[in-house]
Amino acid sequence: MDALSESTNLAILDGDQIMYVAQAPGSHSMRMFTEVGRRAQAHCTAVGKAMLAQMPAEKVDGILRRSGMPAMTEHTITDRAQFTRELALIRERGYAIDEGEQELGVRCVAVALPSNSTRAATSISGPLTRMTDELIQNAIPLLTSTASALAEELDLVDTSERSA
Secondary structure, X not given: OOOOOOEEEEEEEEOOEEEEEXXXXXXXXXXXXXXXXXXXEHHHOHHHHHHHHOOOHHHHHHHHHHHOOOXXXXXXXXXXXXXXXXXXXXXXXXXXXXXXXXXXXEEEEEEEOOOOOXXXXXXXXXXXXXXXXXXXXXXXXXXXXXXXXXXXXXXXXXXXXXXX
């Protein structure tokens, strides 16, 4: 948050939904506020998509089958084939973006914490007007290093991976 001035979030997968467990509000007067404890669908949030992209397909299928893929906005991906392609893209590039899929006018970028279970992700979010492609590209390395540091601090990374 200090480097980008936008709100930073930490979320976990709790059952079939994501739950926000921490937030550092941005420094702008108009900023995103996500209440700690708030739950959301995984398929329409950057943190949820980042986590789902790291999971085996059968686990993702189970989550989507149980929770459905309701449209939260007109931008929400509700087609399973399109969502599968989105997860492949996220795996390839290493981060997920929510393009107003959870809430209109809000853009979010997230990175999953490296772990054996990939049950957490960190993100920044803000109004579409400030969350430019340039800001997102600047955010990705910061989110990636933060995700790695958090995973290590929370002891989510297998110790054999640390020495490699």
